[in-house]
Amino acid sequence: xxxxxxKISIAFLLMFLLVLLTYVSDIxxxxxxxxxxxxxxxxxxxxxxxxxxTEKTSNPNIEKIxxxxxxxxxxxxxxxxxxxxTGTINLSVKIFGAKVKEINVNVIxxxxxxxxx
Numbered sequence: 001x002x003x004x005x006x007k008i009s010i011a012f013l014l015m016f017l018l019v020l021l022t023y024v025s026d027i028x029x030x031x032x033x034x035x036x037x038x039x040x041x042x043x044x045x046x047x048x049x050x051x052x053x054t055e056k057t058s059n060p061n062i063e064k065i066x067x068x069x070x071x072x073x074x075x076x077x078x079x080x081x082x083x084x085x086t087g088t089i090n091l092s093v094k095i096f097g098a099k100v101k102e103i104n105v106n107v108i109x110x111x112x113x114x115x116x117x
Contacts, residue, residue, distance in 0.1 A: 059089040
């Protein structure tokens, strides 16, 4: 009987460590700094329990967060030239409500390059 409970407790410990490793690898694969051009979007796929929230934004026109599993930071509103679509967004990554990482997103002006031969 002692041998069976010992095997079961070792199996539960290994399962817990496997789940912990999955969450740690998911968090470390998220970038710390991201640079986007106007009109681009950033999609971050996260696991269950991992949420991204906006801490601070310099321009409220550039932010669009869709759902908890995939967060999209939109860098465009509409194709209007009178509204600025540049700025910074600071996102915080939380696991079950505890903050574990910050992501800084910089949205810069779109640059057009014309090659001349």
